[in-house]
Amino acid sequence: xKISTRGRYAVRVMLDLALHNTGEYIKVKDIAKRxxxxxxxxEQIISILNKAGFVHSVxxxxxxxxxxxxxKKFTIGMILRLTEGSLSPVACLESESNQCERCDTCETLDVxxxxxxxxxNVVDNVTIxxxxxxxxxxxxxxxxx
Amino acid sequence: xKISTRGRYAVRVMLDLALHNTGEYIKVKDIAKRxxxxxxxxEQIISILNKAGFVHSVxxxxxxxxxxxxxKKFTIGMILRLTEGSLSPVACLESESNQCERCDTCETLDVxxxxxxxxxNVVDNVTIxxxxxxxxxxxxxxxxx
DNA sequence: TATTTTCCTATTGACATAGTATGAATTATT
DNA sequence: AATAATTCATACTATGTCAATAGGAAAATA
Numbered sequence: 001x002k003i004s005t006r007g008r009y010a011v012r013v014m015l016d017l018a019l020h021n022t023g024e025y026i027k028v029k030d031i032a033k034r035x036x037x038x039x040x041x042x043e044q045i046i047s048i049l050n051k052a053g054f055v056h057s058v059x060x061x062x063x064x065x066x067x068x069x070x071x072k073k074f075t076i077g078m079i080l081r082l083t084e085g086s087l088s089p090v091a092c093l094e095s096e097s098n099q100c101e102r103c104d105t106c107e108t109l110d111v112x113x114x115x116x117x118x119x120x121n122v123v124d125n126v127t128i129x130x131x132x133x134x135x136x137x138x139x140x141x142x143x144x145x
Numbered sequence: 146x147k148i149s150t151r152g153r154y155a156v157r158v159m160l161d162l163a164l165h166n167t168g169e170y171i172k173v174k175d176i177a178k179r180x181x182x183x184x185x186x187x188e189q190i191i192s193i194l195n196k197a198g199f200v201h202s203v204x205x206x207x208x209x210x211x212x213x214x215x216x217k218k219f220t221i222g223m224i225l226r227l228t229e230g231s232l233s234p235v236a237c238l239e240s241e242s243n244q245c246e247r248c249d250t251c252e253t254l255d256v257x258x259x260x261x262x263x264x265x266n267v268v269d270n271v272t273i274x275x276x277x278x279x280x281x282x283x284x285x286x287x288x289x290x
Numbered sequence: 291t292a293t294t295t296t297c298c299t300a301t302t303g304a305c306a307t308a309g310t311a312t313g314a315a316t317t318a319t320t
Numbered sequence: 321a322a323t324a325a326t327t328c329a330t331a332c333t334a335t336g337t338c339a340a341t342a343g344g345a346a347a348a349t350a
Contacts, residue, residue: 001146001147001148001225001229001231001232001233001234001264002146002234002235002236003146003234003235003257004337004338004339005338005339005340006338006339008235008253011253011256012253015252015253025295027294027295027296028295028296029295036247038339038340038341040340040341040342041339041340041341043296043297043298044298044339044340046296047296047297047298050296050297057295057296057297058295058296058347058348059294059295059296059297059346059347059348060293060294060295060296060346060347060348060349061293061294061295061347061348061349061350062294062295062348062349062350063294063295063296063347063348063349064295064296065296076253076256080146084146086146087146088146089146089147089148090147090148090153091147102181105283107160107276107279107280107283108153108156108157108160108276110279111156111221111267111268111271111276112148114267114271115264115267115268118263118264118266118267119146119260119263119264121263122256122259122260122263123256123260126256126259131252131253131256134252134255135252138250138252149306149307149308150307150308150309151307151308170326172325172326172327173326173327174325174326183308183309183310185309185310185311186308186309186310188327188328189308189309191327192327192328192329195327195328202326202327202328203316203317203326203327204315204316204317204326204327204328205315205316205317205318205325205326205327206316206317206318206319206323206324206325206326207317207318207319207325207326208316208317208318208325208326208327209326209327210327
């Protein structure tokens with residue numbers, strides 16, 4: 001029941017791009033340095049985000065990445081589902097084709113349905129913008145104290 | 146983000162033992178047949194339940210297993226945590242020693258905390274007795290219709 | 291042309307999952 | 321006492337995923 005680094009790093013990449021969205025393109029190298037993540041591994045992860053249109057890229061010197069839309073538009077759920085696949089804790093709830101023959105009489109299925117709903121309810125109601133806001137408010141606390 | 150067969154089978158074993166709790170000891174072979182799970186694999190899983198005291202066993206001919214207490218006493222969460230380990234989706238929330246150095250400034254940590262709480266809230270509020278009840282009520286529907 | 295960057299794909303080591311296999315220990319039955 | 325039935329313990333295996341690492345091609349800028 002773990003979210004892999006792939007999914008967690010993807011969220012951090014999106015947040016990093018949102019926080020540093022000055023108009024310039026942001027290099028993987030810089031994200032990797034800030035987030036303390038392997039450059040080469042990050043390349044793979046950001047490539048997933050890129051293919052899905054969550055970020056857009058410019059190649060070559062002075063190239064890099066930008067977040068592709070308003071941070072409000074990206075929920076944690078979207079990012080995790082993209083990078084991790086379905087967040088349902090059992091395969092039977094992913095698609096019709098994954099259903100087993102016991103589904104009709106499965107006494108435990110409702111638990112997994114409730115669990116899936118609870119998970120979705122959390123991750124679909126937090127956006128990158130929320131994390132940006134949280135970050136900014138914690139920054140200003142540092143100032144005040 | 147998947148619950149493995151180990152955890153899911155463990156829940157089904159506990160439910161099976163609760164449903165067939167006539168006073169006789171129930172053989173792995175019978176559970177395996179009803180649940181369509183490999184006998185040998187089930188042995189390993191029920192052995193975990195046994196060591197934790199969730200079931201108790203009698204060896205030898207006519208031996209087998211019984212659920213060790215009132216089905217109300219066993220939540221899905223207890224069973225899953227026993228067989229799967231922590232249900233927290235990130236390692237940082239499992240124990241002090243798993244915390245990384247970025248914990249203090251980690252903007253995503255709150256999401257994982259909320260997610261953990263949501264998961265726990267579901268699995269800790271469903272007991273084996275609830276599943277028994279659900280099973281019995283669906284049985285009686287079959288009668289009526 | 292040289293440099294910087296993204297893009298693409300292959301490979302690797304470690305680990306977990308989902309079993310299978312073998313047999314020892316224990317108890318009831320005959 | 322012998323046999324059969326059962327749990328208990330441990331080792332093994334095949335497959336897959338994770339978390340990278342590695343090497344270079346393609347594109348854009350300077």
